Amino acid sequence: MKMQRSFYLPRNAEMFEKTKLMEVYTAINNGQLEAVGFSGKRQKPDFHYIFKSVEQFKKYYDKYYSKIAQLEIDKQSQKDKRRLERDQFLKKLIPGAILYTSWGYDQTRYDFYQVQKVVGSKVTLQQLCKAQVDDETNCWSYWKVKPIKDSFKGEPFNTIVRSPWITINSYNSLSSFHEEGKTYGESGHH
Numbered sequence: 001m002k003m004q005r006s007f008y009l010p011r012n013a014e015m016f017e018k019t020k021l022m023e024v025y026t027a028i029n030n031g032q033l034e035a036v037g038f039s040g041k042r043q044k045p046d047f048h049y050i051f052k053s054v055e056q057f058k059k060y061y062d063k064y065y066s067k068i069a070q071l072e073i074d075k076q077s078q079k080d081k082r083r084l085e086r087d088q089f090l091k092k093l094i095p096g097a098i099l100y101t102s103w104g105y106d107q108t109r110y111d112f113y114q115v116q117k118v119v120g121s122k123v124t125l126q127q128l129c130k131a132q133v134d135d136e137t138n139c140w141s142y143w144k145v146k147p148i149k150d151s152f153k154g155e156p157f158n159t160i161v162r163s164p165w166i167t168i169n170s171y172n173s174l175s176s177f178h179e180e181g182k183t184y185g186e187s188g189h190h
Helices: 054-092
Strands: 014-018 022-029 032-039 047-051 098-103 109-119 122-133 142-152 157-160 166-169 172-174 184-187
Touching: 014 054, 022 054, 032 054, 047 054, 098 142, 098 172, 109 142, 109 184
Parallel strands: none
Antiparallel strands: 014 022, 022 032, 032 047, 098 109, 109 122, 122 142, 122 157, 142 184, 166 172
């Protein structure tokens, strides 16, 4: 059973401060000032201390408040940065653009996807076939490949871009754009 905030409150607790970012409760028990603070949606307290004086509590509270406020500013800044990165990524997603991803544990494989359509943050992609490129570095465990534009395999699928990349599955995401003429080295066993 998950404990609620009320479980952690001292006897005779009263609300000292409540904002959208935090709640702080205080109580006087046995002649001592006891304080408990929670931030965000946490049920467990960030702190639960007995203070020697009101001044000591106020000093601690001011530091705590500043820390929580700064964390919120940093969180919002990160959200804004990610939104900007996502929007810049979305601008590059035009029909015909090719993205690639590499994956593999003891081998490296490349998959290529072509953008079919973009509406807002909804993108329609389709996987591309790839061709092995003749190269003097090719051998039984290493070869070079490149995408074949407009040569599709599988069905088109839709996805929503929420980040500066597109998640295909648990081990694969697209964030890199293919440059015309570039080849990619795969390794493993054919």
